[in-house]
Amino acid sequence: MNIQKIIDRRKLDEKMPDLPWYVQQFMDYKLPDLSPSTLLEYVRDYEAFFSWLRSEGLSAGDTNAQVTLEELETLHMDSITGFRLFLSTKSEGSNSRITISRKLSSLRSLFHYLSQIAEDENFYPLLKRNIMAKVEIKRVHKPKDTAAKLKGKILEEDELLEFIGYIYEGYGQDLANNKQALYSYELNKERDACIASLILNSGLRVSEIVNLNIDDLDINNKLLYVYRKGNNDETFKTPVYFREQSKDDLTLYLSLRHTRYRAPKKEKALFVARPNGSTEGKRMTKRAIQAMIIKYAKRFGKPYLTVHKLRHSFATDYYLQNDIYKTKEQLGHASTETTEVYAHLTDKTMSQAIERRIETRTDSAD
Structure with missing residues:
Protein backbone atom coordinates (compact mmCIF):
# COMPACT_ATOMS: atom_id res chain seq x y z
CA MET A 1 0.00 0.00 0.00
CA ASN A 2 1.44 3.33 -1.09
CA ILE A 3 0.85 5.53 1.96
CA GLN A 4 1.74 8.84 0.31
CA LYS A 5 -0.60 8.07 -2.56
CA ILE A 6 -3.44 7.48 -0.11
CA ILE A 7 -2.73 10.80 1.63
CA ASP A 8 -2.60 12.69 -1.69
CA ARG A 9 -5.79 10.99 -2.90
CA ARG A 10 -7.57 12.09 0.29
CA LYS A 11 -6.42 15.69 -0.25
CA LEU A 12 -7.57 15.49 -3.87
CA ASP A 13 -11.03 14.29 -2.82
CA GLU A 14 -11.28 17.12 -0.29
CA LYS A 15 -10.59 19.74 -2.96
CA MET A 16 -12.99 18.38 -5.61
CA PRO A 17 -16.23 19.98 -4.28
CA ASP A 18 -14.64 23.43 -4.59
CA LEU A 19 -13.97 23.03 -8.33
CA PRO A 20 -16.31 23.06 -11.36
CA TRP A 21 -17.95 19.77 -12.26
CA TYR A 22 -16.00 19.51 -15.51
CA VAL A 23 -12.68 19.62 -13.63
CA GLN A 24 -13.90 16.76 -11.45
CA GLN A 25 -14.73 14.84 -14.63
CA PHE A 26 -11.24 15.57 -15.98
CA MET A 27 -9.67 14.29 -12.73
CA ASP A 28 -11.60 11.02 -13.02
CA TYR A 29 -10.37 10.68 -16.60
CA LYS A 30 -6.73 11.23 -15.61
CA LEU A 31 -6.65 9.28 -12.35
CA PRO A 32 -5.81 5.87 -13.88
CA ASP A 33 -2.75 7.33 -15.63
CA LEU A 34 -1.40 9.98 -13.26
CA SER A 35 -0.53 9.86 -9.58
CA PRO A 36 -2.70 11.75 -7.05
CA SER A 37 0.35 13.90 -6.31
CA THR A 38 0.53 15.06 -9.94
CA LEU A 39 -3.21 15.67 -10.05
CA LEU A 40 -2.95 17.75 -6.88
CA GLU A 41 -0.53 20.02 -8.72
CA TYR A 42 -3.07 20.30 -11.55
CA VAL A 43 -5.79 21.22 -9.05
CA ARG A 44 -3.66 23.93 -7.43
CA ASP A 45 -3.00 25.40 -10.87
CA TYR A 46 -6.74 25.42 -11.67
CA GLU A 47 -7.55 27.01 -8.32
CA ALA A 48 -5.16 29.85 -9.10
CA PHE A 49 -6.54 30.29 -12.62
CA PHE A 50 -10.22 30.30 -11.62
CA SER A 51 -9.55 32.68 -8.72
CA TRP A 52 -7.77 35.02 -11.13
CA LEU A 53 -10.67 34.86 -13.63
CA ARG A 54 -13.11 35.90 -10.90
CA SER A 55 -10.88 38.67 -9.56
CA GLU A 56 -10.54 40.10 -13.09
CA GLY A 57 -14.28 40.00 -13.73
CA LEU A 58 -13.88 37.33 -16.43
CA SER A 59 -16.20 35.04 -14.50
CA ALA A 60 -19.39 35.96 -12.67
CA GLY A 61 -19.00 33.03 -10.29
CA ASP A 62 -18.89 33.72 -6.55
CA THR A 63 -16.74 30.62 -6.09
CA ASN A 64 -14.34 28.66 -8.28
CA ALA A 65 -16.92 25.90 -8.61
CA GLN A 66 -19.22 28.35 -10.41
CA VAL A 67 -16.84 29.19 -13.27
CA THR A 68 -18.72 28.04 -16.37
CA LEU A 69 -17.68 26.43 -19.63
CA GLU A 70 -19.21 29.38 -21.51
CA GLU A 71 -16.84 31.72 -19.65
CA LEU A 72 -13.86 29.61 -20.71
CA GLU A 73 -15.09 29.61 -24.32
CA THR A 74 -15.19 33.41 -24.52
CA LEU A 75 -11.67 34.06 -23.22
CA HIS A 76 -9.41 36.11 -25.51
CA MET A 77 -5.66 35.78 -25.99
CA ASP A 78 -5.33 39.00 -24.00
CA SER A 79 -6.80 37.14 -21.04
CA ILE A 80 -4.21 34.37 -21.20
CA THR A 81 -1.46 36.95 -21.63
CA GLY A 82 -2.79 38.72 -18.55
CA PHE A 83 -2.77 35.51 -16.52
CA ARG A 84 0.80 34.78 -17.60
CA LEU A 85 1.77 38.30 -16.54
CA PHE A 86 0.00 37.81 -13.21
CA LEU A 87 1.98 34.62 -12.56
CA SER A 88 5.29 36.35 -13.28
CA THR A 89 4.65 39.49 -11.23
CA LYS A 90 2.14 38.69 -8.46
CA SER A 91 2.98 40.37 -5.17
CA GLU A 92 3.25 37.25 -3.00
CA GLY A 93 6.15 35.96 -5.05
CA SER A 94 6.57 35.57 -8.78
CA ASN A 95 6.88 32.18 -10.42
CA SER A 96 9.90 31.02 -12.37
CA ARG A 97 9.69 30.50 -16.12
CA ILE A 98 9.61 26.75 -15.52
CA THR A 99 6.71 27.04 -13.06
CA ILE A 100 4.73 29.31 -15.40
CA SER A 101 5.30 26.87 -18.26
CA ARG A 102 4.05 24.00 -16.09
CA LYS A 103 0.93 25.90 -15.01
CA LEU A 104 0.06 26.77 -18.60
CA SER A 105 0.60 23.12 -19.57
CA SER A 106 -1.87 22.10 -16.86
CA LEU A 107 -4.45 24.46 -18.35
CA ARG A 108 -3.79 23.24 -21.86
CA SER A 109 -4.38 19.64 -20.74
CA LEU A 110 -7.75 20.58 -19.23
CA PHE A 111 -8.85 22.62 -22.27
CA HIS A 112 -7.74 19.84 -24.65
CA TYR A 113 -9.80 17.30 -22.72
CA LEU A 114 -12.88 19.53 -22.70
CA SER A 115 -12.66 20.35 -26.43
CA GLN A 116 -11.37 17.07 -27.91
CA ILE A 117 -12.36 14.20 -25.61
CA ALA A 118 -15.29 15.01 -23.29
CA GLU A 119 -18.79 15.00 -24.81
CA ASP A 120 -22.24 16.23 -23.84
CA GLU A 121 -25.40 14.13 -24.15
CA ASN A 122 -25.60 15.00 -27.86
CA PHE A 123 -22.00 13.90 -28.53
CA TYR A 124 -20.77 17.48 -28.97
CA PRO A 125 -17.55 18.66 -27.28
CA LEU A 126 -18.06 20.23 -23.87
CA LEU A 127 -15.89 23.16 -24.93
CA LYS A 128 -16.66 24.56 -28.38
CA ARG A 129 -13.66 26.91 -28.56
CA ASN A 130 -10.24 26.15 -27.09
CA ILE A 131 -8.21 29.32 -26.49
CA MET A 132 -5.31 27.34 -25.02
CA ALA A 133 -4.71 25.64 -28.40
CA LYS A 134 -3.29 28.97 -29.55
CA VAL A 135 -0.83 29.22 -26.67
CA GLU A 136 2.72 28.17 -27.46
CA ILE A 137 4.51 26.75 -24.46
CA LYS A 138 8.23 26.75 -24.94
CA ARG A 139 10.33 24.08 -23.33
CA VAL A 140 12.39 25.77 -20.62
CA HIS A 141 13.22 22.87 -18.34
CA LYS A 142 16.50 21.89 -19.99
CA PRO A 143 19.01 19.67 -18.16
CA LYS A 144 21.79 22.22 -18.67
CA ASP A 145 19.67 25.01 -17.14
CA THR A 146 18.71 22.84 -14.16
CA ALA A 147 22.34 21.93 -13.60
CA ALA A 148 23.35 25.60 -13.63
CA LYS A 149 20.80 26.36 -10.91
Whole structure:
Protein backbone atom coordinates (compact mmCIF):
# COMPACT_ATOMS: atom_id res chain seq x y z
CA MET A 1 0.00 0.00 0.00
CA ASN A 2 1.44 3.33 -1.09
CA ILE A 3 0.85 5.53 1.96
CA GLN A 4 1.74 8.84 0.31
CA LYS A 5 -0.60 8.07 -2.56
CA ILE A 6 -3.44 7.48 -0.11
CA ILE A 7 -2.73 10.80 1.63
CA ASP A 8 -2.60 12.69 -1.69
CA ARG A 9 -5.79 10.99 -2.90
CA ARG A 10 -7.57 12.09 0.29
CA LYS A 11 -6.42 15.69 -0.25
CA LEU A 12 -7.57 15.49 -3.87
CA ASP A 13 -11.03 14.29 -2.82
CA GLU A 14 -11.28 17.12 -0.29
CA LYS A 15 -10.59 19.74 -2.96
CA MET A 16 -12.99 18.38 -5.61
CA PRO A 17 -16.23 19.98 -4.28
CA ASP A 18 -14.64 23.43 -4.59
CA LEU A 19 -13.97 23.03 -8.33
CA PRO A 20 -16.31 23.06 -11.36
CA TRP A 21 -17.95 19.77 -12.26
CA TYR A 22 -16.00 19.51 -15.51
CA VAL A 23 -12.68 19.62 -13.63
CA GLN A 24 -13.90 16.76 -11.45
CA GLN A 25 -14.73 14.84 -14.63
CA PHE A 26 -11.24 15.57 -15.98
CA MET A 27 -9.67 14.29 -12.73
CA ASP A 28 -11.60 11.02 -13.02
CA TYR A 29 -10.37 10.68 -16.60
CA LYS A 30 -6.73 11.23 -15.61
CA LEU A 31 -6.65 9.28 -12.35
CA PRO A 32 -5.81 5.87 -13.88
CA ASP A 33 -2.75 7.33 -15.63
CA LEU A 34 -1.40 9.98 -13.26
CA SER A 35 -0.53 9.86 -9.58
CA PRO A 36 -2.70 11.75 -7.05
CA SER A 37 0.35 13.90 -6.31
CA THR A 38 0.53 15.06 -9.94
CA LEU A 39 -3.21 15.67 -10.05
CA LEU A 40 -2.95 17.75 -6.88
CA GLU A 41 -0.53 20.02 -8.72
CA TYR A 42 -3.07 20.30 -11.55
CA VAL A 43 -5.79 21.22 -9.05
CA ARG A 44 -3.66 23.93 -7.43
CA ASP A 45 -3.00 25.40 -10.87
CA TYR A 46 -6.74 25.42 -11.67
CA GLU A 47 -7.55 27.01 -8.32
CA ALA A 48 -5.16 29.85 -9.10
CA PHE A 49 -6.54 30.29 -12.62
CA PHE A 50 -10.22 30.30 -11.62
CA SER A 51 -9.55 32.68 -8.72
CA TRP A 52 -7.77 35.02 -11.13
CA LEU A 53 -10.67 34.86 -13.63
CA ARG A 54 -13.11 35.90 -10.90
CA SER A 55 -10.88 38.67 -9.56
CA GLU A 56 -10.54 40.10 -13.09
CA GLY A 57 -14.28 40.00 -13.73
CA LEU A 58 -13.88 37.33 -16.43
CA SER A 59 -16.20 35.04 -14.50
CA ALA A 60 -19.39 35.96 -12.67
CA GLY A 61 -19.00 33.03 -10.29
CA ASP A 62 -18.89 33.72 -6.55
CA THR A 63 -16.74 30.62 -6.09
CA ASN A 64 -14.34 28.66 -8.28
CA ALA A 65 -16.92 25.90 -8.61
CA GLN A 66 -19.22 28.35 -10.41
CA VAL A 67 -16.84 29.19 -13.27
CA THR A 68 -18.72 28.04 -16.37
CA LEU A 69 -17.68 26.43 -19.63
CA GLU A 70 -19.21 29.38 -21.51
CA GLU A 71 -16.84 31.72 -19.65
CA LEU A 72 -13.86 29.61 -20.71
CA GLU A 73 -15.09 29.61 -24.32
CA THR A 74 -15.19 33.41 -24.52
CA LEU A 75 -11.67 34.06 -23.22
CA HIS A 76 -9.41 36.11 -25.51
CA MET A 77 -5.66 35.78 -25.99
CA ASP A 78 -5.33 39.00 -24.00
CA SER A 79 -6.80 37.14 -21.04
CA ILE A 80 -4.21 34.37 -21.20
CA THR A 81 -1.46 36.95 -21.63
CA GLY A 82 -2.79 38.72 -18.55
CA PHE A 83 -2.77 35.51 -16.52
CA ARG A 84 0.80 34.78 -17.60
CA LEU A 85 1.77 38.30 -16.54
CA PHE A 86 0.00 37.81 -13.21
CA LEU A 87 1.98 34.62 -12.56
CA SER A 88 5.29 36.35 -13.28
CA THR A 89 4.65 39.49 -11.23
CA LYS A 90 2.14 38.69 -8.46
CA SER A 91 2.98 40.37 -5.17
CA GLU A 92 3.25 37.25 -3.00
CA GLY A 93 6.15 35.96 -5.05
CA SER A 94 6.57 35.57 -8.78
CA ASN A 95 6.88 32.18 -10.42
CA SER A 96 9.90 31.02 -12.37
CA ARG A 97 9.69 30.50 -16.12
CA ILE A 98 9.61 26.75 -15.52
CA THR A 99 6.71 27.04 -13.06
CA ILE A 100 4.73 29.31 -15.40
CA SER A 101 5.30 26.87 -18.26
CA ARG A 102 4.05 24.00 -16.09
CA LYS A 103 0.93 25.90 -15.01
CA LEU A 104 0.06 26.77 -18.60
CA SER A 105 0.60 23.12 -19.57
CA SER A 106 -1.87 22.10 -16.86
CA LEU A 107 -4.45 24.46 -18.35
CA ARG A 108 -3.79 23.24 -21.86
CA SER A 109 -4.38 19.64 -20.74
CA LEU A 110 -7.75 20.58 -19.23
CA PHE A 111 -8.85 22.62 -22.27
CA HIS A 112 -7.74 19.84 -24.65
CA TYR A 113 -9.80 17.30 -22.72
CA LEU A 114 -12.88 19.53 -22.70
CA SER A 115 -12.66 20.35 -26.43
CA GLN A 116 -11.37 17.07 -27.91
CA ILE A 117 -12.36 14.20 -25.61
CA ALA A 118 -15.29 15.01 -23.29
CA GLU A 119 -18.79 15.00 -24.81
CA ASP A 120 -22.24 16.23 -23.84
CA GLU A 121 -25.40 14.13 -24.15
CA ASN A 122 -25.60 15.00 -27.86
CA PHE A 123 -22.00 13.90 -28.53
CA TYR A 124 -20.77 17.48 -28.97
CA PRO A 125 -17.55 18.66 -27.28
CA LEU A 126 -18.06 20.23 -23.87
CA LEU A 127 -15.89 23.16 -24.93
CA LYS A 128 -16.66 24.56 -28.38
CA ARG A 129 -13.66 26.91 -28.56
CA ASN A 130 -10.24 26.15 -27.09
CA ILE A 131 -8.21 29.32 -26.49
CA MET A 132 -5.31 27.34 -25.02
CA ALA A 133 -4.71 25.64 -28.40
CA LYS A 134 -3.29 28.97 -29.55
CA VAL A 135 -0.83 29.22 -26.67
CA GLU A 136 2.72 28.17 -27.46
CA ILE A 137 4.51 26.75 -24.46
CA LYS A 138 8.23 26.75 -24.94
CA ARG A 139 10.33 24.08 -23.33
CA VAL A 140 12.39 25.77 -20.62
CA HIS A 141 13.22 22.87 -18.34
CA LYS A 142 16.50 21.89 -19.99
CA PRO A 143 19.01 19.67 -18.16
CA LYS A 144 21.79 22.22 -18.67
CA ASP A 145 19.67 25.01 -17.14
CA THR A 146 18.71 22.84 -14.16
CA ALA A 147 22.34 21.93 -13.60
CA ALA A 148 23.35 25.60 -13.63
CA LYS A 149 20.80 26.36 -10.91
CA LEU A 150 22.03 23.46 -8.77
CA LYS A 151 25.68 24.45 -8.96
CA GLY A 152 26.93 25.19 -5.47
CA LYS A 153 23.58 24.19 -3.90
CA ILE A 154 24.19 20.49 -3.32
CA LEU A 155 26.56 18.52 -1.12
CA GLU A 156 29.78 17.46 -2.81
CA GLU A 157 32.52 14.95 -1.96
CA ASP A 158 33.30 15.00 1.79
CA GLU A 159 30.24 17.14 2.54
CA LEU A 160 27.99 14.10 2.20
CA LEU A 161 29.63 12.43 5.19
CA GLU A 162 30.03 15.71 7.04
CA PHE A 163 26.31 16.45 6.89
CA ILE A 164 25.40 13.06 8.33
CA GLY A 165 28.05 13.49 11.02
CA TYR A 166 26.67 16.93 11.84
CA ILE A 167 23.23 15.45 12.50
CA TYR A 168 24.78 12.83 14.82
CA GLU A 169 26.88 15.29 16.86
CA GLY A 170 27.41 18.84 15.59
CA TYR A 171 23.79 19.97 15.81
CA GLY A 172 23.63 18.96 19.46
CA GLN A 173 26.72 21.02 20.26
CA ASP A 174 25.08 24.05 18.61
CA LEU A 175 22.00 23.53 20.80
CA ALA A 176 23.85 23.15 24.09
CA ASN A 177 21.97 26.08 25.71
CA ASN A 178 18.51 25.17 24.43
CA LYS A 179 17.30 22.35 26.69
CA GLN A 180 13.89 21.88 25.04
CA ALA A 181 15.30 21.63 21.51
CA LEU A 182 18.17 19.50 22.80
CA TYR A 183 15.74 16.96 24.29
CA SER A 184 13.93 16.52 20.98
CA TYR A 185 17.23 16.28 19.13
CA GLU A 186 18.63 13.60 21.46
CA LEU A 187 15.45 11.60 20.99
CA ASN A 188 15.54 11.73 17.18
CA LYS A 189 19.15 12.20 16.05
CA GLU A 190 19.80 8.56 15.10
CA ARG A 191 16.57 8.40 13.11
CA ASP A 192 17.20 11.76 11.43
CA ALA A 193 20.79 10.86 10.53
CA CYS A 194 19.58 7.53 9.17
CA ILE A 195 17.05 9.22 6.87
CA ALA A 196 19.65 11.68 5.55
CA SER A 197 22.13 8.85 5.12
CA LEU A 198 19.64 6.72 3.21
CA ILE A 199 18.87 9.52 0.74
CA LEU A 200 22.55 10.38 0.33
CA ASN A 201 23.42 6.72 -0.22
CA SER A 202 20.53 5.61 -2.42
CA GLY A 203 18.94 8.69 -4.00
CA LEU A 204 15.42 7.85 -2.85
CA ARG A 205 12.69 10.49 -3.16
CA VAL A 206 11.04 11.76 0.01
CA SER A 207 7.75 10.08 -0.97
CA GLU A 208 9.62 6.78 -1.34
CA ILE A 209 11.16 7.24 2.12
CA VAL A 210 7.74 7.93 3.65
CA ASN A 211 6.24 4.80 2.08
CA LEU A 212 8.97 2.45 3.30
CA ASN A 213 7.89 -0.38 5.60
CA ILE A 214 10.16 -2.52 7.76
CA ASP A 215 9.41 -5.48 5.49
CA ASP A 216 10.77 -3.52 2.51
CA LEU A 217 14.27 -3.62 3.97
CA ASP A 218 16.79 -6.36 3.16
CA ILE A 219 19.65 -5.03 5.23
CA ASN A 220 22.10 -7.88 4.58
CA ASN A 221 21.91 -7.40 0.81
CA LYS A 222 21.70 -3.59 1.12
CA LEU A 223 18.36 -3.55 -0.69
CA LEU A 224 15.08 -1.67 -0.35
CA TYR A 225 11.85 -2.39 -2.18
CA VAL A 226 10.03 0.83 -3.06
CA TYR A 227 7.01 2.11 -4.93
CA ARG A 228 8.57 4.11 -7.74
CA LYS A 229 7.10 7.40 -8.97
CA GLY A 230 4.99 6.94 -12.07
CA ASN A 231 4.40 3.23 -11.47
CA ASN A 232 0.70 2.74 -10.81
CA ASP A 233 1.05 -1.01 -10.28
CA GLU A 234 0.29 -1.38 -6.56
CA THR A 235 1.52 -4.99 -6.57
CA PHE A 236 5.10 -4.26 -7.64
CA LYS A 237 7.95 -2.69 -5.70
CA THR A 238 11.27 -1.90 -7.35
CA PRO A 239 14.49 -3.13 -5.70
CA VAL A 240 16.87 -0.24 -4.98
CA TYR A 241 20.40 -0.66 -3.60
CA PHE A 242 21.96 1.50 -0.91
CA ARG A 243 25.62 1.94 0.06
CA GLU A 244 27.43 0.29 2.97
CA GLN A 245 27.31 3.36 5.22
CA SER A 246 23.51 3.29 5.34
CA LYS A 247 23.65 -0.32 6.49
CA ASP A 248 25.35 0.81 9.71
CA ASP A 249 22.99 3.78 10.14
CA LEU A 250 19.91 1.59 9.59
CA THR A 251 21.18 -1.03 12.02
CA LEU A 252 21.63 1.62 14.72
CA TYR A 253 18.21 3.19 14.12
CA LEU A 254 16.41 -0.17 14.09
CA SER A 255 17.96 -1.09 17.45
CA LEU A 256 16.27 2.02 18.91
CA ARG A 257 13.03 2.15 16.91
CA HIS A 258 10.82 0.18 19.32
CA THR A 259 12.09 1.57 22.63
CA ARG A 260 12.34 5.19 21.48
CA TYR A 261 9.12 5.48 19.51
CA ARG A 262 6.95 2.73 21.01
CA ALA A 263 5.51 1.89 17.63
CA PRO A 264 2.75 -0.72 17.94
CA LYS A 265 3.10 -4.00 16.08
CA LYS A 266 0.45 -2.92 13.58
CA GLU A 267 2.64 0.07 12.55
CA LYS A 268 4.72 -1.24 9.65
CA ALA A 269 6.42 2.06 8.76
CA LEU A 270 10.20 2.01 8.76
CA PHE A 271 10.51 5.62 9.89
CA VAL A 272 8.22 6.68 12.71
CA ALA A 273 7.72 9.68 14.97
CA ARG A 274 6.08 10.05 18.38
CA PRO A 275 4.18 13.35 18.47
CA ASN A 276 4.02 15.31 21.72
CA GLY A 277 1.44 13.83 24.06
CA SER A 278 1.17 10.60 22.08
CA THR A 279 1.97 7.23 23.63
CA GLU A 280 2.59 5.49 20.30
CA GLY A 281 4.79 6.11 17.30
CA LYS A 282 3.33 6.46 13.82
CA ARG A 283 4.57 6.87 10.27
CA MET A 284 6.47 10.09 9.57
CA THR A 285 4.91 12.45 7.06
CA LYS A 286 6.54 13.93 3.98
CA ARG A 287 6.27 17.41 5.45
CA ALA A 288 7.96 16.34 8.70
CA ILE A 289 10.94 14.88 6.82
CA GLN A 290 11.25 17.96 4.62
CA ALA A 291 11.17 20.29 7.65
CA MET A 292 13.67 18.11 9.48
CA ILE A 293 16.27 18.31 6.69
CA ILE A 294 15.81 22.08 6.35
CA LYS A 295 16.33 22.47 10.10
CA TYR A 296 19.69 20.71 10.04
CA ALA A 297 20.75 22.31 6.75
CA LYS A 298 20.38 25.85 8.11
CA ARG A 299 22.61 25.13 11.11
CA PHE A 300 25.05 23.27 8.87
CA GLY A 301 25.51 26.45 6.84
CA LYS A 302 23.60 25.24 3.77
CA PRO A 303 20.23 27.02 4.05
CA TYR A 304 19.30 26.18 0.45
CA LEU A 305 19.62 22.44 1.08
CA THR A 306 16.38 20.43 0.86
CA VAL A 307 15.43 16.75 0.74
CA HIS A 308 15.38 16.87 -3.05
CA LYS A 309 18.81 18.48 -3.16
CA LEU A 310 20.09 15.59 -1.02
CA ARG A 311 18.86 13.33 -3.83
CA HIS A 312 20.66 15.54 -6.35
CA SER A 313 23.79 15.29 -4.18
CA PHE A 314 23.69 11.50 -4.25
CA ALA A 315 22.98 11.43 -7.99
CA THR A 316 25.92 13.69 -8.81
CA ASP A 317 28.26 11.62 -6.66
CA TYR A 318 26.91 8.34 -8.07
CA TYR A 319 27.21 9.51 -11.67
CA LEU A 320 30.93 10.13 -11.17
CA GLN A 321 31.42 6.37 -10.73
CA ASN A 322 28.73 5.09 -13.11
CA ASP A 323 27.28 5.73 -16.56
CA ILE A 324 24.09 7.61 -17.31
CA TYR A 325 22.02 4.43 -17.73
CA LYS A 326 22.93 2.99 -14.31
CA THR A 327 22.26 6.40 -12.77
CA LYS A 328 18.86 6.53 -14.48
CA GLU A 329 17.89 3.12 -13.07
CA GLN A 330 19.14 3.92 -9.57
CA LEU A 331 17.12 7.15 -9.45
CA GLY A 332 14.01 5.73 -11.11
CA HIS A 333 13.93 8.27 -13.93
CA ALA A 334 11.56 7.67 -16.83
CA SER A 335 14.17 8.75 -19.39
CA THR A 336 17.87 9.59 -19.58
CA GLU A 337 16.97 13.18 -20.48
CA THR A 338 16.22 13.85 -16.82
CA THR A 339 19.46 12.17 -15.79
CA GLU A 340 21.47 14.41 -18.12
CA VAL A 341 21.41 17.06 -15.37
CA TYR A 342 24.21 15.19 -13.60
CA ALA A 343 26.34 15.05 -16.72
CA HIS A 344 26.26 18.84 -16.79
CA LEU A 345 26.82 19.11 -13.04
CA THR A 346 29.95 16.97 -13.11
CA ASP A 347 31.17 17.88 -16.59
CA LYS A 348 32.10 14.21 -16.72
CA THR A 349 31.08 13.76 -20.34
CA MET A 350 33.22 16.64 -21.53
CA SER A 351 36.25 15.66 -19.45
CA GLN A 352 36.07 12.08 -20.71
CA ALA A 353 35.87 13.28 -24.30
CA ILE A 354 38.97 15.43 -23.80
CA GLU A 355 40.87 12.52 -22.25
CA ARG A 356 39.94 10.26 -25.16
CA ARG A 357 41.10 12.93 -27.61
CA ILE A 358 44.47 13.16 -25.82
CA GLU A 359 44.85 9.36 -25.76
CA THR A 360 44.09 9.18 -29.47
CA ARG A 361 46.73 11.76 -30.28
CA THR A 362 49.28 9.97 -28.10
CA ASP A 363 48.57 6.64 -29.78
CA SER A 364 48.92 8.25 -33.22
CA ALA A 365 52.28 9.78 -32.26
CA ASP A 366 53.56 6.39 -31.16
